[in-house]
Amino acid sequence: MAGDAGRTGRPALAVVGATGAVGAVMLQILSQRADIWGEIRLIASPRSAGRRLAVRGEEVEVVALTEEAFDGIDVALFDVPDEVAERWAPVAAAKGVVVVDNSGAFRMDPDVPLVVPEVNPHAVRMRRRGIVANPSCTTLSMIVALGSLHAEFGLRELVVSAYLAASGAGRAGVTTLRQQLSLVAGTELGTSPGDVRRAVGDRTGPFPEPVVLNVVPWAGTPREDGWSSEEMKVRGETRKILGLPELPVAVTCVRVPVVTAHALTVHARFEGEVTVDKAREILATAPGVVLFDNPEAGEFPTPADVVGTDPTWVGRVRRALDDPTALELFVCGDNLRKGSALNTAQIAELVAADLA
Amino acid sequence: MAGDAGRTGRPALAVVGATGAVGAVMLQILSQRADIWGEIRLIASPRSAGRRLAVRGEEVEVVALTEEAFDGIDVALFDVPDEVAERWAPVAAAKGVVVVDNSGAFRMDPDVPLVVPEVNPHAVRMRRRGIVANPSCTTLSMIVALGSLHAEFGLRELVVSAYLAASGAGRAGVTTLRQQLSLVAGTELGTSPGDVRRAVGDRTGPFPEPVVLNVVPWAGTPREDGWSSEEMKVRGETRKILGLPELPVAVTCVRVPVVTAHALTVHARFEGEVTVDKAREILATAPGVVLFDNPEAGEFPTPADVVGTDPTWVGRVRRALDDPTALELFVCGDNLRKGSALNTAQIAELVAADLA
Numbered sequence: 186m187a188g189d190a191g192r193t194g195r196p197a198l199a200v201v202g203a204t205g206a207v208g209a210v211m212l213q214i215l216s217q218r219a220d221i222w223g224e225i226r227l228i229a230s231p232r233s234a235g236r237r238l239a240v241r242g243e244e245v246e247v248v249a250l251t252e253e254a255f256d257g258i259d260v261a262l263f264d265v266p267d268e269v270a271e272r273w274a275p276v277a278a279a280k281g282v283v284v285v286d287n288s289g290a291f292r293m294d295p296d297v298p299l300v301v302p303e304v305n306p307h308a309v310r311m312r313r314r315g316i317v318a319n320p321s322c323t324t325l326s327m328i329v330a331l332g333s334l335h336a337e338f339g340l341r342e343l344v345v346s347a348y349l350a351a352s353g354a355g356r357a358g359v360t361t362l363r364q365q366l367s368l369v370a371g372t373e374l375g376t377s378p379g380d381v382r383r384a385v386g387d388r389t390g391p392f393p394e395p396v397v398l399n400v401v402p403w404a405g406t407p408r409e410d411g412w413s414s415e416e417m418k419v420r421g422e423t424r425k426i427l428g429l430p431e432l433p434v435a436v437t438c439v440r441v442p443v444v445t446a447h448a449l450t451v452h453a454r455f456e457g458e459v460t461v462d463k464a465r466e467i468l469a470t471a472p473g474v475v476l477f478d479n480p481e482a483g484e485f486p487t488p489a490d491v492v493g494t495d496p497t498w499v500g501r502v503r504r505a506l507d508d509p510t511a512l513e514l515f516v517c518g519d520n521l522r523k524g525s526a527l528n529t530a531q532i533a534e535l536v537a538a539d540l541a
Numbered sequence: 542m543a544g545d546a547g548r549t550g551r552p553a554l555a556v557v558g559a560t561g562a563v564g565a566v567m568l569q570i571l572s573q574r575a576d577i578w579g580e581i582r583l584i585a586s587p588r589s590a591g592r593r594l595a596v597r598g599e600e601v602e603v604v605a606l607t608e609e610a611f612d613g614i615d616v617a618l619f620d621v622p623d624e625v626a627e628r629w630a631p632v633a634a635a636k637g638v639v640v641v642d643n644s645g646a647f648r649m650d651p652d653v654p655l656v657v658p659e660v661n662p663h664a665v666r667m668r669r670r671g672i673v674a675n676p677s678c679t680t681l682s683m684i685v686a687l688g689s690l691h692a693e694f695g696l697r698e699l700v701v702s703a704y705l706a707a708s709g710a711g712r713a714g715v716t717t718l719r720q721q722l723s724l725v726a727g728t729e730l731g732t733s734p735g736d737v738r739r740a741v742g743d744r745t746g747p748f749p750e751p752v753v754l755n756v757v758p759w760a761g762t763p764r765e766d767g768w769s770s771e772e773m774k775v776r777g778e779t780r781k782i783l784g785l786p787e788l789p790v791a792v793t794c795v796r797v798p799v800v801t802a803h804a805l806t807v808h809a810r811f812e813g814e815v816t817v818d819k820a821r822e823i824l825a826t827a828p829g830v831v832l833f834d835n836p837e838a839g840e841f842p843t844p845a846d847v848v849g850t851d852p853t854w855v856g857r858v859r860r861a862l863d864d865p866t867a868l869e870l871f872v873c874g875d876n877l878r879k880g881s882a883l884n885t886a887q888i889a890e891l892v893a894a895d896l897a
């Protein structure tokens with residue numbers, strides 16, 4: 186095992202994509218959590234090589250992604266675009282590095298476990314390819330809460346609508362939203378057809394339409410029969426994580442003008458009758474979940490209030506009025522923390538415990 | 542019948558609440574549609590009496606709401622708060638005026654028809670109390686599209702999530718959103734817990750939380766078992782309009798930072814197997830519906846593009862992957878036009894044809 190002077194014997198960690206939206210939050214999280222790592226090496230594209238970023242209170246120089254960049258590394262977190270992960274994760278794995286990949290490249294590979302530590306921690310050991318995948322941020326925003334309810338009630342069907350934050354599309358998403366906000370503030374826009382679109386012009390960034398003063402029912406790339414890649418991810422990943430390969434899942438992903446923190450409405454049907462009291466008891470005690478649910482007192486989670494926090498927040502817990510086997514939930518979580526960097530860090534810690 | 546000089550013989554119309562968010566759009570709509578009315582009288586609170594507003598290219602003076610204000614009036618459109626409608630609609634009706642009420646006061650009254658001209662036009666005649674009710678804007682944003690699919694396939698269940706625009710909460714909602722936009726534009730807000738809430742302070746207007754850079758899972762007032770009044774409206778009204786008193790309907794209403802035009806994701810289960818081709822054929826030819834659905838070409842409706850237009854826009858039509866009897870839709874409509882003023886005007890025209 187590698188490791189710097191003061192941390193000899195601890196596993197060495199690489200963060201690939203340290204300069205990105207997820208990477209930035211990863212560095213914060215690594216600075217806040219129990220310090221189990223020896224060296225932390227920061228890797229990004231050659232464009233960023235030489236930049237210095239703070240982690241654990243120290244400045245660390247970013248190195249370019251090469252095969253040699255993995256020398257002496259035990260665990261590598263990949264926070265890079267799919268195609269970069271697809272190419273480089275096997276390179277790192279071939280050197281004996283355990284890769285925890287946050288991209289979409291390997292999530293549905295049957296030889297790659299898809300892990301949420303609160304839900305299926307043991308799957309982390311089945312890493313036949315030396316790669317463990319981190320679910321997409323949309324799935325992660327609800328799966329801890331759902332997993333806890335599934336364990337008690339047995340999930341039978343899901344209908345989900347997502348309110349996706351701009352940072353789900355990376356740094357470019359955030360920059361775009363902020364730029365668009367400045368274009369519409371102080372105007373009377375939003376009242377005649379296409380006026381927002383004309384004001385925004387080609388400044389749509391990674392989104393197909395303006396997201397400011399708007400909601401956009403599209404995220405990702407087209408898949409079969411009109412579904413988007415983001416919607417198909419939620420279905421496939423939820424089934425894989427919960428071990429329910431036939432679970433009916435209907436998802437609609439809609440982008441909203443929120444910087445960070447995804448929200449989802451969930452209609453979940455279970456094996457038998459459920460009660461709100463029991464559901465609330467489960468959610469109130471599930472690790473990683475906060476139940477915040479008292480609308481009469483103005484208590485329900487919103488993205489602007491949960492951004493920057495670790496848990497999955499759940500509110501608006503109701504039983505369907507016409508179906509005693511179904512629950513309605515409003516779920517909210519930071520897509521860059523539990524939805525991404527935090528879950529990756531948690532997986533890496535499971536791996537480290539395994540290596541020790 | 543009353544009527545001014547040039548329009549003798551035509552029915553006389555009153556717009557009660559002419560100075561409000563809905564009222565303003567009503568005056569536009571009355572100016573654009575076939576001119577079937579004699580006098581158009583504008584009524585509001587005593588606060589507004591004496592103000593002059595333009596309708597049909599003429600300036601008309603607003604009069605205060607009194608019993609005498611209905612003298613000579615045949616049809617009165619009520620665009621006022623529930624409690625004002627509750628008190629004054631029976632007063633007008635007692636004078637023989639047919640009231641078309643846009644508030645929530647009478648919608649679920651069994652003696653008051655709840656009418657969507659494209660869906661249940663004949664119900665307009667069953668006005669035992671002299672009052673016809675206009676559905677809530679959330680219901681109206683989807684019901685024309687749903688009605689057309691129901692007529693063909695037979696609806697069996699609905700799961701709906703709403704993306705509600707600020708103007709659904711009246712003029713105060715719009716003012717509040719615009720003010721909040723100015724507070725956050727040019728800032729880095731939206732990245733730490735509660736930073737938006739602190740910047741907005743008590744400037745939340747009619748909303749329980751900031752709506753800018755946020756989505757708020759609450760609209761209306763608390764009802765039994767954690768449901769909001771807006772959610773219960775959608776369920777009750779949809780059942781009444783479609784004549785399906787037992788229809789299972791699960792709704793979650795969420796406010797989003799959009800000025801005008803509500804959007805909804807709809808999961809609709811039907812009696813038997815459905816096909817996307819047939820659904821698209823129905824939606825493409827249904828009166829009042831525009832099918833705008835080609836995501837590969839970037840075609841789906843968004844609030845910013847449909848605001849100010851009359852139809853119900855439908856996109857993202859898919860069959861549920863795990864249930865051949867269910868369709869997924871993304872529906873969008875202007876809550877102040879079809880969602881409110883336009884439908885009211887259409888109902889009034891049905892009444893006028895009846896009176897003639």
Ligand SMILES: NC(=O)c1ccc[n+]([C@@H]2O[C@H](COP(=O)([O-])OP(=O)(O)OC[C@H]3O[C@@H](n4cnc5c(N)ncnc54)[C@H](OP(=O)(O)O)[C@@H]3O)[C@@H](O)[C@H]2O)c1
Nearest residue numbers: 202204205206207229230233264265288322353355356525
């Ligand atoms: N944003 C989210 O909510 C979220 C959630 C879950 C998963 N993810 C996934 O996490 C990954 C990163 O997303 P992000 O939002 O952080 O994206 P981002 O802000 O665009 O950052 C991309 C990162 O990848 C690096 N990179 C790009 N091309 C590279 C190359 N050829 N070689 C080496 N490094 C390269 C960039 O380095 P430079 O700065 O040098 O260009 C940067 O560090 C993606 O797979 C994304 O799907 C994102």
Ligand SMILES: NC(=O)c1ccc[n+]([C@@H]2O[C@H](COP(=O)([O-])OP(=O)(O)OC[C@H]3O[C@@H](n4cnc5c(N)ncnc54)[C@H](OP(=O)(O)O)[C@@H]3O)[C@@H](O)[C@H]2O)c1
Nearest residue numbers: 558560561562563585586589620621644678709711712881
């Ligand atoms: N906004 C929507 O999307 C929407 C959709 C469907 C239905 N509705 C319903 O339509 C109604 C009006 O909504 P809005 O959004 O237009 O509200 P708004 O913008 O607040 O306007 C309220 C109107 O009611 C008048 N008014 C208030 N108190 C009055 C009183 N005591 N006597 C006489 N007039 C009075 C106001 O006159 P002053 O200007 O003189 O105060 C104003 O014209 C409500 O019942 C609402 O629920 C609204």
